Amino acid sequence: DVKVTQSSRYLVKRTGEKVFLECVQDMDHENMFWYRQDPGLGLRLIYFSYDVKMKEKGDIPEGYSVSREKKERFSLILESASTNQTSMYLCASSPPYSSSYNEQFFGPGTRLTVL
Amino acid sequence: AQSVSQHNHHVILSEAASLELGCNYSYGGTVNLFWYVQYPGQHLQLLLKYFSGDPLVKGIKGFEAEFIKSKFSFNLRKPSVQWSDTAEYFCAVTPHTGRRALTFGSGTRLQVQP
Numbered sequence: 001d002v003k004v005t006q007s008s009r010y011l012v013k014r015t016g017e018k019v020f021l022e023c024v025q026d027m028d029h030e031n032m033f034w035y036r037q038d039p040g041l042g043l044r045l046i047y048f049s050y051d052v053k054m055k056e057k058g059d060i061p062e063g064y065s066v067s068r069e070k071k072e073r074f075s076l077i078l079e080s081a082s083t084n085q086t087s088m089y090l091c092a093s094s095p096p097y098s099s100s101y102n103e104q105f106f107g108p109g110t111r112l113t114v115l
Numbered sequence: 116a117q118s119v120s121q122h123n124h125h126v127i128l129s130e131a132a133s134l135e136l137g138c139n140y141s142y143g144g145t146v147n148l149f150w151y152v153q154y155p156g157q158h159l160q161l162l163l164k165y166f167s168g169d170p171l172v173k174g175i176k177g178f179e180a181e182f183i184k185s186k187f188s189f190n191l192r193k194p195s196v197q198w199s200d201t202a203e204y205f206c207a208v209t210p211h212t213g214r215r216a217l218t219f220g221s222g223t224r225l226q227v228q229p
Contacts (some may be wrong), residue, residue: 033216040124042205042219043159058216090159103149104217106159 003027004107006091012113019078021110023091030096032074033104034058034066037088046089049074050096081114088112117142119208121220128196129228136191136223138180138206145211148189150180151219154202162204165189176200198229 007022025032031050035043035058045058047066055066063085067075074093078085088111092104120139128134140146150162163174170182180191189206203224207217 031215035219040221042119042121042221043207043217044219045216048216056214092159103161103164106151108158 004091004093004105006089006107006110008110009108010111010113012115013078013081014115015082017078017081017114019081019112019114021076021078021089021091021112023074023076023093023107024072025074025091025093025105026072027093027095027105028071029093029105030071031094031104032068033092033094034064034074034076035090035092036060037090037109043090046076078112081112083114086112086114117146117208117210117218119206119218119220121204121206121223123223124221125224125226127226127228130198131195132227134191134193134196134200134225136204136206136225138189138191138220140187140189140206140208140218142187142208142210146208147211148180148182149207149209149217150174150178150189150191151205151207152202153205159205162191196225196227198227201225201227 004025033048034046049055049068065077090109091107094104118141122137148165152162153159165172165182173179205222206220
């Protein structure tokens with residue numbers, strides 16, 4: 001089974017702090033994604049990566065950055081946390097794109113509260 | 116850019132009732148379509164997916180969905196729901212070309228009463 005793990009289930013930070021959310025997958029997947037999940041808004045894509053050191057902005061990248069130094073690890077960074085970044089953050093991974101597009105596998109999520 | 120609409124935000128059913136959750140997408144090209152489910156306190160997991168071929172796809176736990184291209188719809192159905200189907204359901208789409216990340220709908224919270 002594919003396993004996607006996230007470093008914390010719950011996190012409480014203060015406004016202005018730099019926050020790191022870590023995600024690790026164990027299936028040698030090329031593609032990794034960060035979403036945030038908010039009630040009534042579904043999941044929105046923040047950033048994704050299709051290879052080591054490669055990244056692309058998603059739909060809501062403002063206030064976030066990412067790092068992918070190793071294939072299995074994809075980090076989301078909040079440079080200066082703000083209260084409107086309080087949310088559930090979900091990481092996902094998927095195999096390389098092909099004519100038969102494969103599903104994304106999700107981690108358990110990190111519920112971040114910014115005070 | 117593509118978008119997904121889920122018109123039912125909160126659905127309450129009794130056990131054994133039939134279920135249909137609506138999903139419409141907007142995109143001019145060929146798409147792949149997905150339904151994901153999130154049970155309380157659990158990971159988001161795939162329920163079913165459509166890539167091509169038979170527009171009626173069957174997924175886990177007795178769920179099925181029908182892709183109607185002319186209506187840009189991919190509605191989820193189950194003939195008889197159980198209390199254990201209580202969860203949040205998300206429809207998602209990705210185009211065959213270009214950016215392959217999923218675009219999700221806003222979700223439908225299903226509550227099944229025993």
